[in-house]
Amino acid sequence: MIIGVPKEIKNNENRVALTPAGAKELVKRGHTVYVQHTAGEGSGFSDSEYETAGAKILPTIEATYEIAEMIIKVKEPIEPEYALIKEDQLLFTYFHFASHEPLTKAMVDSKAVCLAYETVEKSDRSLPLLIPMSEVAGRMSVQKGANYLEKPLKGRGILLGGVPGVLPAKVLILGGGIVGTQAAWMAAGLGADVTIMDISLQRMRYLEDVMPANVNTMMSNEYNIRKMIKSADLIIGAVLIPGAKAPHLITRDMLKDMRPGTVLVDVAVDQGGCIETCKPTTHENPTFIIDDVVHYCVANMPGAVPYTSTLALTNATLPYAIQLADKGWKKAAQENAELIPGLNVINGDIVYKAVAEAFGMNYVPVEKYL
Numbered sequence: 001m002i003i004g005v006p007k008e009i010k011n012n013e014n015r016v017a018l019t020p021a022g023a024k025e026l027v028k029r030g031h032t033v034y035v036q037h038t039a040g041e042g043s044g045f046s047d048s049e050y051e052t053a054g055a056k057i058l059p060t061i062e063a064t065y066e067i068a069e070m071i072i073k074v075k076e077p078i079e080p081e082y083a084l085i086k087e088d089q090l091l092f093t094y095f096h097f098a099s100h101e102p103l104t105k106a107m108v109d110s111k112a113v114c115l116a117y118e119t120v121e122k123s124d125r126s127l128p129l130l131i132p133m134s135e136v137a138g139r140m141s142v143q144k145g146a147n148y149l150e151k152p153l154k155g156r157g158i159l160l161g162g163v164p165g166v167l168p169a170k171v172l173i174l175g176g177g178i179v180g181t182q183a184a185w186m187a188a189g190l191g192a193d194v195t196i197m198d199i200s201l202q203r204m205r206y207l208e209d210v211m212p213a214n215v216n217t218m219m220s221n222e223y224n225i226r227k228m229i230k231s232a233d234l235i236i237g238a239v240l241i242p243g244a245k246a247p248h249l250i251t252r253d254m255l256k257d258m259r260p261g262t263v264l265v266d267v268a269v270d271q272g273g274c275i276e277t278c279k280p281t282t283h284e285n286p287t288f289i290i291d292d293v294v295h296y297c298v299a300n301m302p303g304a305v306p307y308t309s310t311l312a313l314t315n316a317t318l319p320y321a322i323q324l325a326d327k328g329w330k331k332a333a334q335e336n337a338e339l340i341p342g343l344n345v346i347n348g349d350i351v352y353k354a355v356a357e358a359f360g361m362n363y364v365p366v367e368k369y370l
Contacts, residue, residue: 001325002032004068006061007039010075012283014042014306015313017072017093020053022314022321027054031325036064043310065089070329072321074313075300076103087111088347090329092321094118094133097344098245098358099272104350108361111348113329117317119243119352120342127242128338129320131178132312134267136302138182138238141265142171144301145234146190148263148287148294155294156261158233161191168192172228174220174249174274175238176203179267183236188212195228225249230257237266237274243344244354245272252276260292269297334370343369 003026005018016039018026023033033055037047047057058064065071065084073093077085079102085091087110095116097104107114117129127134142160149169151157162168171187173180176198187194188211196211197220198204204217211217218224229235229250235258239246246268255277266278273279277290280299287296302309320339323332333339344352349364356363 001328002067002069003034003321003325004058004064004071005033005035005039005055006064006071006073006081007036008042008074008303009061009080010078010300010303013075013300013303015074015303015310016040016043016045016306017074017313017317018321019043019310019314020045020049020055022318023050023055024053025318025322026325029322029326032056034058034064034067036061040310043306045310070321070324072317075303076100077106079106082106082110085110085112088113090115090324092117092317092324094270095344096270097352097355098243099270101359104345104355104359104361107345108348108350112345113343113347114345115324115329115339115342116243116344116352117342119344120320120338121242122338129313129316129342130240132316133302133309134178134240135182136305136309136312137267138179139186140301140305141179141183141236141238141267142186142190142234144286144296144298145171145236145263145265148296149234149261151261153287153294154261154289155263156233156259160187160234168214169233170231171195171234171236172232173197173236173238174225175240175268176200176207176217177238177240179238179240180236181207183238183267184211184215187234188215192234197224197228220249226254226257229254229262230259232258232262234263234265235275237264237268237278239268239274240271241354243341243352245358246274248274248276250275250277255291255293258291258293261294263294263296265296267301270299273297330370340366340370
């Protein structure tokens with residue numbers, strides 16, 4: 001198969017979808033890998049490293065899309081890329097369709113095959129290609145939140161872990177999944193007073209067992225959220241409904257109950273956000289303030305630590321990329337059921353129910369193609 005790795009063009013997105021080591025594994029299996037010039041530079045990988053691994057370098061993004069049967073990316077295509085995508089071309093990347101109607105319509109119109117990292121699913125319902133970036137984003141959410149709690153950045157002026165004789169900051173985490181768990185570990189390690197909210201008692205029992213003493217669990221419901229936000233210094237939105245738009249757990253009217261300088265970090269922003277007042281921001285302009293509450297809503301947080309993120313992502317995606325390249329998407333999905341929920345759009349049809357429902361568009365069961 002001919003595989004193309006374009007340079008990411010989203011704002012401050014420095015990750016690349018394939019490391020030189022990953023390229024070598026594909027080349028070893030007889031596939032041809034084309035990498036756009038400087039695609040790996042932001043992650044610390046030079047063109048010469050890809051060439052040594054057996055990949056070929058192309059000068060432009062247009063040339064990369066034009067030649068490839070399968071495009072491997074990190075982030076969803078953005079508007080300048082829409083016209084480059086061809087019918088029957090396989091795109092393997094993060095899409096987060098349910099939060100972005102123009103992207104969904106563009107991919108339907110392209111008649112490409114869109115296989116989304118974030119909805120590939122194992123039999124135990126875990127999301128193997130979302131986990132590594134969720135781990136990075138969860139840890140970063142605390143790192144960023146602690147930073148924006150500083151007074152010069154309009155935060156409350158509170159140190160996350162406090163000092164002897166001074167109480168630590170209170171961190172409220174909405175969602176006890178991968179993001180929430182990693183955020184809790186980081187916040188707890190810095191000495192904060194941490195509360196994780198979730199709707200699953202089973203998950204909360206697990207978290208009670210594995211978390212240190214400064215982490216508590218609490219049932220997630222509107223009453224408890226309204227109560228806890230009044231004293232929280234840092235609130236992290238870590239809710240995920242696979243492939244679907246995130247529910248608004250914090251609504252506009254709740255901001256008035258928060259103290260000035262409270263920091264909100266909505267990690268769910270690429271799925272529409274679980275905080276109503278959040279809208280996607282960039283690493284260039286990461287925050288905005290509403291009612292004296294600081295909102296950090298960067299939609300590609302792991303892009304700020306591209307070396308770590310690129311290695312973690314390739315570790316997870318490469319086995320699936322090899323299956324897709326060796327067998328083609330249809331046979332690979334027939335032989336590995338984990339790939340089937342990853343299929344979101346095929347040849348102009350939306351085949352992932354939650355995406356069709358998000359925009360009231362026509363849904364076609366994926367079985368039509370398999």
